[in-house]
Amino acid sequence: MQVFITIANLVGHDAIGQCVIQQARTFLRRGDQVTIVCEVAPVAVDSAIAALVRVTNHAQLSANRLDAFWRGDLYVFHYPGLYSLMDTLPHLDRGAVIFYYHNVTPPELWGNDEVGAWCRRSIDAIAGYVRFADLCVTDSDFNTRDLIDNHRADPERTLTLSLSIPLDRFVPGPRDPDLLTRYGALGKRIILFVGRMAPNKRVDLLIEAMPLVLARVPDALLLLVGDDRGNDTFKRYVSGMKARAAELGIGRQVHFSGVVDDLPAHMRLADVYASASLHEGFGVPLVEAMACGTPVVVSNATAHPWVLGEAGLLCEPGDARDLADKLIAVLTDDALHGTLVNRGLARAQDFAPDRYDAEWARIISRAVVHLPRQPYPDLMAAPAHSLQTVFGRPAQTAEQPASETGAESMADVQATRTRLRGHILHLDNTADVMKRGYVVRSNAPLVGKLIAWIRRNLTSHLREPYLDPMIEKQVAFNHHVSYTLHQMLDAMMAIQARLPADGRSDEQQRALARLADDVAALKAAVDTASPSAD
Known part of the structure; x- marks a missing residue:
């Protein structure tokens, strides 16, 4: 079977990139011919995956620069927002189509007119793409409800398949002393956040909560890991947060690390993982933290409750006081801390790669059931x-x-x-x-x-x-x-x-x-x- 997976940009260390790579490997194991179609060169992928990538765009495909694209048997269109390759979807005249929806951040949460306008266009376009899909697949129950309630997706053809994480890498273990030294965190109680420094993540709320936490836990330290300079919006947001931390007198208790290579080791540093994000289509760092034996406190918003289940604590969205209270509880109550560790380790097993692979294989079979000569055995x-x-x-x-x-x-x-x-x-x-x-x-x-x-x-x-x-x-x-x-x-x-x-x-x-x-x-x-x- 000839398979084409489309995505705007393939980044090996982000959640969507890992999802695309896992799908490609599943197709390879099945014996399918798979091509990953991107608009820019891939980043942080191994040579085997890089060999599958073809860099092109809608205009080039329309000019038959990649003629085989129009003769595919199965197309998987990943959708984190608009990109030109999506415009090929209405013109496909053969094969089965899976619309893989990762959700789009509401424009009002970005605080940037240009990015916000792109988000609005991306949201407005969803229903138009959904109607051409044989199946829609989403990362979470929240995304599924959004697609059905707001974008006219057929409930009978919309499926939820949670993302997975490599449980062999994200495991409990001792703290890395070199990392503790790097961040001046020896003897500290570390509150960790992982993600882009984007306004919708509400990292500023973590900074607002820190003085309240420090009043009860004086040795607390906030470690913020993730892209803090990828675009001008991130840079302005981080600059404002640093200024606010200094204004609150907690500048020495807040560290921005930027992107790191050894994420599992950073997860093991933390006494508690925290996120005040107002919009998440899934939330991979929550699962990574739980798999490393780190308790989780997150906002009761969008996909967070579904991903967390009963394994962590939820706080009111936008409420710095409630967030601080939940963090203080985890940092001061050893019994609660231990309970959340055990629940998190158990919950993380629900996101094992083999479970994803098995369910993805069933979805593939359902998507191509009407294709002639596929995938029925001889x-x-x-x-x-x-x-x-x-x-x-x-x-x-x-x-x-x-x-x-x-x-x-x-x-x-x-x-x-x-x-x-x-x-x-x-x-x-x-x-x-x-x-x-x-x-x-x-x-x-x-x-x-x-x-x-x-x-x-x-x-x-x-x-x-x-x-x-x-x-x-x-x-x-x-x-x-x-x-x-x-x-x-x-x-x-x-x-x-x-x-x-x-x-x-x-x-x-x-x-x-x-x-x-x-x-x-x-x-x-x-x-x-x-x-x-x-």
């Missing part, structure tokens, strides 16, 4: 013992050569095969019910071309999004029926050919002999009663 490849189980008769072995009677029966077998094959080939030849060569025309004099143009444009809004995809699905189903019949016929004929003439039971032989005697007696009686030619 019945002829089945071993003889399984065919015997299916059809209920023993297969001939090498020690059982066909007898002369068996050879005679082969003529009947071949005749039957030829007759049935003819019927199936007729079905195959008539499977494509789409009138592909049809062109709207009018024979009216003078205004004929105008009439044809009006007809085409009046019906295109129905034909392109609704009728054409519906008929293509019927065509694919017809081809699949024909293909399945071919396979069943080949399998049954092969079994029939292997049946030994002397393989019948003695009782069957006696029954056949009696039947032959009865037929002979009946024939003799008919001959006797018939008038002579004289």
Whole structure:
């Protein structure tokens, strides 16, 4: 099967990038041909994944710079927001499509007119893409509800598949003394946040909560890990937070680390993980923290409650006092701390990679169920013992050569095969019910071309999004029926050919002999009663 996975940019260390890479590896293990289509060169991926990447955009694809793209069997469009490759979706005329929705940050949470405008366009475009998808897949229950409630997704074709994390890397362990020294954190109680320094993350609320925490836990330290200079919005936000920390007199208790290479080691530094984010489509750092044995305190917003379950504490969104109270409780109550550690370790197992792979494989099978010749096994490849189980008769072995009677029966077998094959080939030849060569025309004099143009444009809004995809699905189903019949016929004929003439039971032989005697007696009686030619 030819698979194309599209994403604007593939970054190996972010949540969506890890999701794309895991999907690509699943397809490779299945034996599929997979291509990752991006608009910019990948970052932080290994050579095996980099070899799968093709850098292009909608304009280049439209010019057939990657001609194979238009001949795919399955397309997975990841959607964290608008990018030009999404515009290929309405123009696909074959294959199955999965719209993989990671959610889009509401524009009002960005505090940047340019980025906010992009977010608004991205949100407005979702429903238009959803209608072209065979299945929609989301990372969380929150995303699923958003897609159904706000973007007209069909509940029957919208599935939730939580992201996974590498549980072999994110494990409990001792603190790294070198990291403690780097951050001046020896003997400190560390509150950790991991993520982009974007306004919707409300990292500023963590800074507002710190004086309240320090009043009860004087050795507390806030460690903020993540991209703090990726764009001008991040830089302005971080600059404002540093100024506010200095104003509150806690500048020495707040550290911005930027992006780090050894994230699991940083997770193990923390006494508690905290996030005041107001909008998350999933929240991978929550799971990573739980897997490392770190208690979690997060805002009761968007996907957080679903990801956390009963394994952590929730605080009121936007409430610095409630956030501080929850952090103080975890840092001062050893029993509560231990309970949350154990619950978090158990909850993290729900996001194991093997669980993701198994569910993703089921989603793939559902998405391509109508594709001809995919992914149904060739019945002829089945071993003889399984065919015997299916059809209920023993297969001939090498020690059982066909007898002369068996050879005679082969003529009947071949005749039957030829007759049935003819019927199936007729079905195959008539499977494509789409009138592909049809062109709207009018024979009216003078205004004929105008009439044809009006007809085409009046019906295109129905034909392109609704009728054409519906008929293509019927065509694919017809081809699949024909293909399945071919396979069943080949399998049954092969079994029939292997049946030994002397393989019948003695009782069957006696029954056949009696039947032959009865037929002979009946024939003799008919001959006797018939008038002579004289």
